[in-house]
Amino acid sequence: MQHRAGSSDSATTATGVDDAALTGLRRWNLGLGVLHAVQAVAVLVLATDFAISVIASYAQGPPGTELAEPETVVDVRIGWAIAAFLLLAAIDHVATATVVRRRYEADLRRGLNAFRWVEYSVSATIMIVLIAFYNGIVEVSAVFGIIGANVAMILFGWLQELMNPPGRATTTMLPFWFGCVAGAAPWVAITWNLVAAREDVPGFVFGIFVSLFVFFMSFGVNQWLQYRQVGPWRSYAFGERAYLVLSLVAKSALAWQIFAGSLV
Template sequence: MEKLFRWNIILAALHAVQAVAIIVLSKPDLGVQTVTTSFLSLDTLASTAEKPVLVSATRSLFDVNLSCFVAAFFIICSLAHLFIATRYRKTYEANLQKGINKVRWYEYSLSASTMMVAIALLAGIFDIGTLVLMFVLTAVMNLCGLIMEVTNQGKEKINWTSYIVGCIAGIAPWIVYVFYIVGSSRFGDGGGPPTFVYYILFSIFLLFNSFAINMYLQYRKKGKWADYLYGERVYMILSLVAKSA
């Protein structure tokens, strides 16, 4: 437990430094993306009194800077680790003995969802409705992890329903990414996103799936994962690597 306490302190400090570095080093005029909305609109030129013609219209809503999203999920992570290491420490350690860490899932539901929106903007997804759905689906995926731990405390036979639902919710944003990337590569004038975007998407996809694998191994009690605390340390490492990738 003492080792986990030190890990939480270190991660809180590290994520705080990362957030400050992003804020200080980022340039306000770089990484700016315009969030849009699409809707049906009457085509006044093509429409007649007898036959109105509706067309899809897109309007700009506001600009966002990707660095703000990156700094935001670092700040969320830092505050969560600091909370766990201080005010919440006793409850945290008691819950670990029961095989649950509630704060982890609440933090993931905010930080991972924010990260997914940032990746979406990087991939060329600017529609606000799509961005909101991607945020919510990622949050649902992580909250299903919380439900998994709450409902299976002290049980010999594991109920995998919430795990399966979480995986379905979690894979949906990645399917959307594929549609946009393929569409951009096939129909875009520039031949698709820069190569580094593909590397980012692929690496984050692998890391996100690693969280699900870690939970699976925990509940199957495979090898070192028979000890819940080992899985907790793996979550910390995966979180650090995923958010720093």
């Protein structure tokens, strides 16, 4: 599970993270913050009252007893949920370019971006839950399981960075692979529902599933390329820019595909 990652006497600052790169990343974060915020406002302005109900069926007796009729736990307004993950991304990008800039840049020099993982743990989880909703997964227990698995996946990504600081003699990929296992669970559940109900599922739901699966996997590919040090990914700064691009593209694609589906 380990491979060599360069000599142990290499610099303790992450590759490619110099003053010029940090200045460029600040501009990227400011620009992406504005783009995410504009989209969030647009969604709120255009949003309808469309909501999806999260339901629950509770036990009525000993194990094996027929469950009670499903009841609504909460109605999730789709427009608001979309705006929420866009606003979270906007706040993260603007904050790392301004009020927490020093901490952000110091962490990047150490090959770490804790702010990214905190934001992803919430925004990416909202995203996967919305995809699950559109594929008929609305039972509250299943939703809790999807939330837990996705948050675990994101935190394993954070652990991957913590366990592989600059100047290391070896690189471990264990947190990455553990994160892949955790992150696969929601997609297995979603795929099951999609295939089982394929004749009744609108075409746009299949489109959302395929495009967002590709985008979600691209984040993992980006981290894998970083820690396998493939081509330009030898530079941690390059990998950080790739995360920024993926964040904008994936969140924008999901936002407008899910939003368009809410108007059908």
